[in-house]
Amino acid sequence: MELAFYIAGAMAVMSTILMLTRLNVVHALLYLIVSLLGVAVVFYTLGAPFVAALEVIIYAGAIMVLFVFVVMMLNLGAPAAGIEKQWLTPGIWTGPVLLAAILITEVVYLVRIGASGASTGAVDPKQVGMVLFGPYLIGVEVASMLLLAGVVGAYHLGYRKVEKPEIQHDADTNERRAAAGGDLVLAGTDQPARTP
């Protein structure tokens, strides 16, 4: 139990450090997902399976999907398929897959022995719910207002782009992307081409 906790914590810290040192956003996202899964396993070993499930569903599910969508929107383009093929070389995904495999063997072992934070203080979801809708009822209401404000704000920020037609930058054509060998043209590489 203790050993599983420490292994999961080390996994989380290690993948966070690896996330920091990546230059590519997508690779960093992979390591960030592994880090969140590691934190979820830490929660499970601490005797909070409800919070662990929420962590996996909301953080590693919803928020990471948001990040991935934004990254995809930032570099659209026809040569993206070639770039994708280049990204799928084994050297890139072996790191996160290795860390995730260690985590999943740990989870399988923990479920097999049926231990859920028996050594430390386990807090079951029923207790959490009683406290959440008891003394913290105002907090729940405030959180719902905050989420509503977040939805309205994101809609507003995302809506205004539709009204204005986008100005087509001359570095933003597919030819330039293909010449630069990437989705995003490196800024400044098109300086001699432009005649202001």
Place this chain on the structure above:
Amino acid sequence: MFSLGLTSLLVRRNLIFVLMSLEVMLNAAGLAFVVAGSRWHQADGQVMFLFILAVAAAEVSVGLALVLQIYRRCKSLDVDELSEMRG
């Protein structure tokens, strides 16, 4: 031990990396809450973690919409901003 590696995350210049490091920092705060709650057998820590989760979700949605706006605008205005955002 965890927040030590997290507060140093904000050195990155990329905006998406800044958002991701914000995620990690919120996550570390929630982890501390849950650990403290399980240490003293209280459910308050997990309640606080739920609140942190809601805050993180709202912050990320608004922040990513802002990133889209900035990207779109900087691509048409300032090239140095764009190169900075690529990280």
